Amino acid sequence: MEGNKDEAIKCLSIAQKYRDAGNLPSARKFAQKSINLFSTSEAVKLLESIVAAEASAGAGPSTANGNTQASSSSTETHPSASGAKHRSTSSANGTAGGMGGEKREFTAEQVKVVKRVKACKVTEYYEILSIKKDCEEAEIKKAYRKLALALHPDKNGAPGADEAFKMVSKAFQVLSDPQKRAAYDQSGSDPESRFGGMSSRGPGFSTTPFGGGFDGEMSPEDLFNMFFGGGGMAMNGGFGGSPFGGPVFTASFGQGGFRTTRMRTNAGGAQQQAEGAQGRSLLMQLLPLLLLIGFTFLSAIPDLFSTSVPDPRYSFSPSSRFNVERQTGGMGIKYHVNGPEFNGHPHIAADIAGGNQRRGSALSQFEGQVERVYTNSLYGDCQRGVERRQRRRDAEVGVFGIGTDWEKVKAIETEKIESCEELKRLGVIKS
Template sequence: MEVNKDEALRCLSIAKQHLSNGNQAGALKFTKKSIGLYPTDQAKSFLSQVQATSTNASSAKTTGANIHPGRQPSASSSTPSTPPPEKKHTPEQAKAVKTILSCGTDYYKVLSLTKSCTEVEIKKSYRKLALRFHPDKNGAPGADEAFKLISKAFTVLSDPQKRAIHDAGGGDPEMRSSSTSTRQYRQYSGGGAEEMTAEDLFDMFFGGGGGMRHPQYRRQQQFRHPFFNAAQQQHRHARQQQQSPLAGWLQALPILVLLLYALLSGLFSQDSTPLYQFQPSTVYSQARTTLDLKIPYYVNPTSFTPIANEHYKLKRMERQVESEYVNGLNVHCQNERRQRSFRMTQARGSIFGIGHDKVKYEQARNMPMKSCQELKELGYNPDYIYY
């Protein structure tokens, strides 16, 4: 099966390592396992090589056993080791591998894309490069590393969260998240420099209220002597009494600014009338189709004219149309899955087979999944929940 191809290639790589170490039995075992998972021409050729090497080794042992103990074995009795066959490649393939490896962690450059690329463009570029640099297609040195780098670039750019992290600072988002976790561990274990948290920022912004403190600061306070706690409270109380009313107004100023901003946002907010619908009506009478996924939608010709004249606004709105449409399909697909599972459970009957209805079970199992099928046609995986 095609899904076992990667595992078959991994077994073939292990078999080659065993043969290079002189372990012919291990090489033969993993070569047969590779062919059983997914028969490739490379594995079949290597199997013939391993069998020939095993035969030569067996004949060499037999010849050595028949030689008289006092005689020296002749030079013809030794079996020359057969070097592993080198993968064929063209200079263009080797140059392409070097170009991919030179991109480093610039994943847009790896996939030959720009930062404004869409999900469809990412998938198309990945499919094209994965076929071109797969170890079965490209035998140039470093092709395996280039293929892994292409897969890594697709993993990062196809995930919205990882892509946002990559766009913000570049590099590998997973490596950055690992270093961040290490810094957080040092912070809460009491070692190294401390980072500012959301609670620290809240204290600085609103004047340092009594309860909102850093967790490490609270732990330190618990182990202080009661005398120091009482003295600190007296000092804080005296300082608060010395503060002028102006200081109180300054502390309340950020809250007033937030309230004013919320009020102005409500006054100057735009009309909440939707820009599009998926069903035609007397108002939304103009039919359109998105550029990437070809999703049909309907707009109001009067209010849509300013958006149609600006490419950026039109592209942003069509992304919203496609996202909402895909999310809706995904919800219907999950409902179809639950309905099919419920019908199959009812038709299966009890644990001991009581009440089993074979006809209803087959009907439930073959129930049409229109939304899931449409997701597949759009290039999305129906097993993944898109929210």
């Protein structure tokens, strides 16, 4: 996991020191610990070199008790989790040539594990660890420990065990980190790869004329440099290069606030000839931003200078608040308003006082809105009522009309829907 990375680097450094001092067992111990904390290619390579060195030392001409050994002709037994493993010279008896040409022991069960892992694609992390996609973190750790023990180079000499061990370590490294696991679940590819997840981004990923792709998230520096960088987004303090060798702008946002840097490169006569084109290019880069600011300002003008007064509130049902009943001048629809609020409205009060209900007046427009709301509500109720009646009719008819009570069907078809009848009375829909 990412939080163990620093400790893994320390263990790797200790393992390298032990390896250089010739203490191979301690070096192997700390290299393995580094991989368990946070797997890196350096740690895996170091562990392989230590295992190879140990194997070479074990195949030498003498042992601790002074007896001569010949790895190509002797037989040696070692305990393991699956029983006794035998070292011999024949690959048919369970040995394989390892790094440096030494013989490495393995069992049929270990060969089976190696084949299962290597049958998976390198990015099929869940299949590699043989776990479900919705499994918990504890299951991931348990599966990794089991496979790491079975595939460790010290314990498994089967062909391809080293590659399988690397695949298991990589799968654990990704799935044990919540952020990497989420990215992998979304893209299905290695989240640590430079191009990982690119194929799943779809339309969100675009290539810009500034020479890079981005997926919707940009820092303030990137945004500034995209517009002012003269053809490239400067990253980590660098300068985006202008295709004309002209001025280059970069921006930084830190404790000192917002800072910009302007840098001019020496391009001789080519720079002077390109200054006019550079100015036009910069204007074209800024044009979308300027248009956006302009539209935003223009859309706010009506709100800044508007002197309109909102229409009074109303209800189609009487209440203590809406205690004054009125009737629209067009369709004669009854509605209720709050007396003081309605009579205090400057435009409507003036129309009422002058008896002005002609088309276009404030009162006429207000009551037209009341009628539209009322009829739209009725139309929705009418449509739903017709659909309910049709469903009842279809249920009564059944399949092919066998055994149907047609009198009952006719009664359903002639049922009146109150909201539809009201719309007919108002003349909104035809009878």
